[in-house]
Amino acid sequence: MRSEKDRTGAGQQTAASPPRRNVRGESTRARLTQAALESFAANGFHGTGTREIAEAAGLSQAAMYIHYPTKEDLLFQIAIDSHKELEAIVIAAQARACTPQEQLREWVHDFVAWHARSHTRARVINYEMRALSPEHRLEVAKLRRSIGFVLRRIIGEGVEAGVFRVGDTGITANAIVSLGIDIARWYRDDGVWGPEEVAQRYTDLALRIVGC
C-alpha cells in the first residue's frame, strides 16, 4: 500500500511550474508543500502558522516567502497539484476502457483508490477549499468540474446505449463522487480494508447505482 508520504513527491511533479525552475528550488518547494500539507491536515488551514511550516521544512520564513508569499499560495499549490493528478488519473482510466460499463469501472476504481491512498491530502483539498481566494477557488473548481464531467459523460453514454438506467445523471454522478471523497474522512491506513479492496467493492456499488 503506497502511503500519502510516498506519493506526495510524485504529486509535486505534476505542478504547473514555470519552465526551467532549478532542481534545488523544486525540492525546496516540495518540502514546503509537504510541511504545509501535514500542518493543514493536523490543525486546519486557519490553525496553521507560516512559521511552523517554514520550520518543518527547515527554512526561515524569509526563505519560504520567496517560494510562497502566503499560506494560501501553499494551499493553492497543494490543491492544484492534487486535482491535476486526479484529473489525469480519471482521464486515463476512461481511455483504457471501451464500453460505458468498463469505463465506469475504471473511473470509480481509480478515483476511489486515489482517495484511500492519498486520504490526508484528499481531506485537505476537500475540507479547506473555503480558505482559497475566490480566484484560486475558481481555478480548482474548473479542475473539479473536469473530473466530474468525465464521469457524467460515461453515465450519459451508458444511458444512451441503454445499459444504465438512471433517474438524474447529475445527482447520480454526485452520489458516486461522494462515495470516493468521503473515503478521505473515514479511511485509516491501519484499517481492515486496503485501497484496492475498497476500490473493487465501491466499483460494484457504483454499477448498481447506475442500474447496471
Place this chain on the structure above:
Amino acid sequence: MRSEKDRTGAGQQTAASPPRRNVRGESTRARLTQAALESFAANGFHGTGTREIAEAAGLSQAAMYIHYPTKEDLLFQIAIDSHKELEAIVIAAQARACTPQEQLREWVHDFVAWHARSHTRARVINYEMRALSPEHRLEVAKLRRSIGFVLRRIIGEGVEAGVFRVGDTGITANAIVSLGIDIARWYRDDGVWGPEEVAQRYTDLALRIVGC
C-alpha cells in the same frame, strides 16, 4: 426549507444537561454554541478564538468560561447534541416502518434530509472530530456507532429475508453513510436540489446499492 439557524435552537434542547438548569442559563448556552458553530464552520476549530465566540454571543470571556471552560467543551456540546438528535431521528425512522426495504427507505431519507438541512453543523461535527479530546471523541464515536448500527441491522435483516443482495454489510453501510455525510460538503441552500429532493433520490440509490 428549514435552515441551519432555525434548527439550532431545537438541537440545543437535546443536550445532556444537568437537571433544573435555569432557562436563562440554557439560552446563554444556546447562544454560545450557536456562535461557536458559526465560527468553527467559517474558520475551523483551530482558527477560532474563544474571545470571538464570547463576543459573538454578547458575553465576556469570563462569563463564557462559567458555561464552557474550554473551546473544546463547546465543540463537544455541539457534537453531542447533533449526534443525539441524529440518533433519535434514525431510530424513529426505523420504528416507523416494518419491512427492511421500508426501514432502509426511512433511514436513508431522514439521514440524508438532516445532512442537507443541517449542512453547516454536519460539516463541523464531521470535519472537526480530531479536535475533540480522546475521552470526548470516544463518547461521540459511541453515538456514531449507534447510528450506523441501526443501518447495519436493517441491511442484515434484509439480507436474511432474501430481499437485499449485499457482498459485505459493513462496506455497504459505510457507502450509504458516506452518501449522507458528504452532502454536508457540497450542499448549498440556494442550490438546485432541496433537502427533500436529495433525500428521495438518494433513497432510491440506497435501495439499488443493497440490490433491492
